[in-house]
Amino acid sequence: SQQGEEDPQALSIQEGENATMNCSYKTSINNLQWYRQNSGRGLVHLILIRSNEREKHSGRLRVTLDTSKKSSSLLITASRAADTASYFCASWNTGTASKLTFGTGTRLQVTL
Amino acid sequence: GAVVSQHPSWVICKSGTSVKIECRSLDFQATTMFWYRQFPKQSLMLMATSNEGSKATYEQGVEKDKFLINHASLTLSTLTVTSAHPEDSSFYICSARGGQGRQFFGPGTRLTVL
Numbered sequence: 001s002q003q004g005e006e007d008p009q010a011l012s013i014q015e016g017e018n019a020t021m022n023c024s025y026k027t028s029i030n031n032l033q034w035y036r037q038n039s040g041r042g043l044v045h046l047i048l049i050r051s052n053e054r055e056k057h058s059g060r061l062r063v064t065l066d067t068s069k070k071s072s073s074l075l076i077t078a079s080r081a082a083d084t085a086s087y088f089c090a091s092w093n094t095g096t097a098s099k100l101t102f103g104t105g106t107r108l109q110v111t112l
Numbered sequence: 113g114a115v116v117s118q119h120p121s122w123v124i125c126k127s128g129t130s131v132k133i134e135c136r137s138l139d140f141q142a143t144t145m146f147w148y149r150q151f152p153k154q155s156l157m158l159m160a161t162s163n164e165g166s167k168a169t170y171e172q173g174v175e176k177d178k179f180l181i182n183h184a185s186l187t188l189s190t191l192t193v194t195s196a197h198p199e200d201s202s203f204y205i206c207s208a209r210g211g212q213g214r215q216f217f218g219p220g221t222r223l224t225v226l
Contacts, residue, residue, distance in 0.1 A: 003155065035217075042205060042219035043156075088155060099146065100207075100215060102156045 004091060004103035012109040019076040021106040023089030024069075030092045032065055032072050033100070037086045046074075046087075079110045114140050116208050118218035125196055126226055132192045133221045135206030141186035142208035146215070147179075150203040162189050196225040 004025040013019055025032065031050045035043040049056045049065045049072065056063045062075040076083055089103040115138040125131050135145060143164050148156040160181050162168040168181035178200075180192040189208075193200055201224050207217040 003157075040203070040220075040222070043207075043217040045214075045217075048214075099158060099161060101158070102148075105155045107153070 003101060004089060006087075006089060006103040006106050008106060009104070010107045010109070012111065013079055015079060015081055015110055015112050017079055019079050019083070019108055019110070021074045021087055021089075021108070023072045023074070023103045025072075025089070025091040025101070025103070026070065027091070027101075028094045029067070030094055030098065032063075033090045033092065034061075034063060034072075034074050035088045035090060035102075037088065037105075039085075043088070076108075079108075081110050081112055084108060084110045114138075114208075114210050114214070114216040116206065116216045116218040118204075118206055118221050120221060121219060122222040122224075124224045124226065127197050128195055130192055130194045131196055131223060132190055133204055133206075133223075135189045135191070135208070135218050137187045137208040137210070137216070140208070140210045140216075142189075142210060143186060144209040145183055145189040146207045146209075147181060147189070147191050148205045148207070150205060150220075152203075156205060159191075193223065196223070198225045201225045 006023045033048045034046040047058045060077045065072045086105045086107050088105045090100040117136045119134045145162045147159045150156045159174045160168045160170045162181045162183040164183045170176045183189040205220045207215045
């Protein structure tokens with residue numbers, strides 16, 4: 001399977017704490033994207049980082065990319081209860097059959 | 113931002129019947145659409161890539177005769193689950209590729225086969 005791995009599988013933190021999720025992928029990529037999914041709902045695009053970028057910020061989100069290690073991390077700072085969701089990384093592979101390959105996901109629970 | 117809709121949002125059917133799910137890009141043209149399947153508490157698995165006017169490309173292990181995909185226009189792709197069985201019960205999500213390579217996802221369709 002070309003599916004990427006994410007860790008942790010599940011993460012439970014208190015409101016105000018930071019949450020860090022890690023993603024590893026298997027093939028060369030054009031970019032890597034992070035998505036959020038509330039239970040039973042569709043995907044919400046959070047942030048895209050290109051293969052020539054190392055770090056990107058968007059509001060309370062910070063994404064890093066290490067192409068030498070084929071890994072990325074998503075940091076959510078000052079978490080809120082509303083951040084409770086599943087988070088997926090998705091790598092956009094190079095080549096003619098370009099497609100998004102999703103990681104296994106991290107289920108984040110933020111408690112009050 | 114670009115919007116992708118899916119219809120129906122949920123469907124319950126009897127075993128052996130066929131179910132059609134529609135995916136529409138509402139405000140942009142999509143030459144390429146993708147269909148994913150997601151089981152509870154699992155990730156999205158790509159089933160097939162559909163290009164307007166041509167046959168879909170199925171991922172390994174996905175039965176093309178079971179999951180019929182039609183992409184007849186630049187704004188509509190359909191997935192038909194033929195002779196559905198309980199093991200086909202899942203969350204089906206489509207996405208459409210817009211400009212600059214961005215992919216926009218539909219809200220998903222929950223299929224329950226009794």
